[in-house]
Amino acid sequence: MARSTCSSPTAGLSRKGQETASDADWDVSWRVHVMSHVYAARALVPGMLARGSGYLINTASAAGLLASLNSMPYGVTKNAAVALAEHLAIQYGDRGVRVSVLCPQSVQTGMTTPGPSAARVDGVLQPGEVARMVIEAMAEERFLILSHPQVQEYMQRKATNRERWLSGMRRLRDRIYGGAASG
Template sequence: MKVKDKVCVVTGAAGGIGEAIARRYAKEGAKGVVVADRDADRLRAVADDIRGLAVACDVAKEADIKQLVAEAERRFGPVDVFFSNAGIGRGGHEDATDKDWADSWAIHVMSHVYAARALVPGMLARKSGYLLNTASAAGLLASMGSAPYGVTKHAAVALAEHLAIQYGDRGIVVSVLCPQAVDTNMLRMAGAGAASVDGVLHTDAVAQTVIEAMDEERFLILTHPEVKEYMARKLDRDRWLRGMRRLRDKTGEGQKRGEGRRA
């Protein structure tokens, strides 16, 4: 799908990957770009720069997602592209707090569910639409320093697969973005860790990859090509797990129970 003349919504757009994608959608000639985030002040600055619409939104709340879609449609018309990108960083292993687990689940999984509920009926009726969810390479591989992050990002990938199976031959394109280390505030707060082994990308490079993948309507969007090889290695789980433990020891990431990051 070409973005030109399309109505695009981007969550988590006050900075990082979301902001870069929103700016790129505008540059590509989108009919309208709607940016959503909880950081209302920064969001308005982004919207003003790209002549888009800013909507303050907590993606963990279904009512906010419904309102976001409604405001986008009132301003620009039916939503063609919904980039469900908002994310958080929470550290810890099985001992992470219930709140950290619940917040991670709400933002990394249920926000995508809420978007699909709001958009799929109309997209099916029009036989056209694009649902793009941000997961992470951690959703394909592992997140050694954070069980809540890695587990919920795996769930995000599984949800995208389900949506692609259900609707991929009915006019709705589904993609899932799975980057490794990207130069964002979340990465800087958490520390690069093992994710930076293959380099840290600028958000503009990620936006370029997303545009290329959308043009080709690829399901899996990888910013770091090495991830394909790592996925292949994972087929031999026992060997892969031994290798991940060695990487854990080498990087010092997440070795102790209770270690983790809070963002």
């Protein structure tokens, strides 16, 4: 089956802070992490539907499934990116358009900076390793692409006992960042 593939032009950017982050930081996070996928879908889905085939790959983050401890704008908008991919898969999956969402933890990119990071707890992967995982997931037409298998376990913990998971995330925040995160 011939497919066209779309990957988001930008995987992301991180603006530190919580709800008190500037409106500009919230706005750029929303535009990069969510609207870039909306624009790609608007441009590509009509042609894919006309052909009866296509493949959209959205890049989100494990933060979109779990949380981002030091950047609320990042975590919230990456969560929206995952939800957008789910909606696309529901709307068009039975019409020949396949959708996957890549949710890596830490990958060695321009966003990788020195210092404490919850995302690096399970290791930092090289881009080539993640690319191989994406190709394998596409061959399997798997929706959720996790570069770090531990994320699946974390998601199960979150779904099984949300209160315990929240408490554990607070302990992780304190361990990595040295106490309650500030805005």
